[in-house]
Amino acid sequence: MRVRHRAWAALAACLLTLTVRPASASPAPRLAAAPLRAAPYFMPLDDHPQPISEITGNVRQLILAFVLAPSGGGCTPTWDGTQPVSADTTVKADVDALRAAGGDVAVSFGGYNGVELGAACPDATSLARAYQQVIDAYGLTHIDLDIEGDDLGDVAGETRRFQAVRLLKQNAAAAGRALDVSLTMPVTTVGLSDLDRAEIQRAKDDGADIDTYAVMAFDYGGPAATMAADVEKVMEAAHAQLAVLRPDLSSDQVYARTGLTLMNGHTDQPSELFTTGTFTSLLGYASAHHLARLSFWSLNRDRACTGNVGWVDGACSSVDQQPYDFARIVARFTG
Template structure:
């Protein structure tokens, strides 16, 4: 009776709940890759399943419309509500035994948390995406001007609290990851303030995902430097989460890499770099090992410049990087 009443009250506040069509299980996204299903020449799901070893993807990016408004779209363009292409990909991956998260935000475009006027409308927008793709995992990738926007972050975390209440009322879980850029000394002041703001607004973050690239690391010792940065971030997270043990913080930490050349000319990730960092992630039993992006997990053709969204800019076979990440089990 209480569960039904709670579900009814939540529905009245933020809209109807979809109680059918969700996966019966909610396995953590351990080994995953960011994947743009509508941009950067995406590989077919059938090729990913047969060639990469990965069965878990983080789909990027859901944003506010380019023309303004509080409605979820893919990359600021196509409405999530009318999408059929991404839905078919999700269904195909699940049929192969996999699962997905969607990532809200990214470096470009307008994140819904900056476009929606309040937490209730933002929660409705997020919930549309959760219901459309029957999600049990979502990712908040907050970068650029959105990182440090106190009002936007408060709305976002208040919405997360509502979404978790929705999921509980519907008898399922919702795993939320918070993706953050990194510095040469770990998390920035803005990252740490964002984590504290999540706590202040009652948002339970399941995974703190650290983007350990684009910070100016040295290519010659990339793996060792990423390990140092991750240890710096770990110490900061332990201080921010005194309710958790050191091991429990590791178990809530994700490591996100970037395959090949990054946007920083000093950085270079090879499959060997990934293999070394797979060892770090496995030794510390991290929550997730991921990379940006699966669309780039192939050699370039033609003159594409230093870094490209469709290839790694290093000599490789298709899915060389994904095959390393797929070995991570937690």
């Protein structure tokens, strides 16, 4: 996603001695986390975030964005590259309030701007520790890796990242906990790019079990007049590519591991436009194929703009709408 700033718990003793097992070793048993089906991205500390008490009346699952490496360097998780997770109380209060209302969250690492921890940490063990700090701080059973820009195609960074995912899953399984990992990828007019496909293969080679392959079906230059139909075409192309990459899964199982991420209103591409009608049509597609997740960038943008904000803005949709029009459509998705 482009319209955004890309940017305590003590570690368990076992994490202090994490080692990377060879990819040939048996993977950790899969433990299922409760599904995160209808989950918009939300920046809790940026882009004029709405109060959680207001959000829960419209949607109760969120992907919180973004945890990055510090802007000054280092392997410590920070919100937007500036605010250490270890000192956070604001996001923690939002997470607690959302769960009290019956909801849940994932935390997303990466994004288009800033430095992803996989590029900053020197090895898989230190990277796993950094990710685990965030998991422990918010009691997470879901994390999202939003890999874009220079991080996509960085072989060394991707290798560290997927080795770290393997370690995290091993640690969670040993403790009897679930950890669901989604991999979010940009898309092209013909589905997944060569870099996307190489990344998916690298995750397999490194023994990282990816639960959800989340396709960002926007900012690829789709036509506004037929946006929903074009997104469906792109998603079907991605499905065919995933089926080749994951021959161990049936066609239905590939759909069940695929996420669809949209962008509400105007996108960074002048040719694209996502209306509430577009969202409703694509809700139908996601439901018919029983996808793993329906999401959009972003909840902060789910309101009309005031004043002259230009073509696209991080805190409003640039289309006529009522607050949370897009979130209420996505909240109807049940898988």
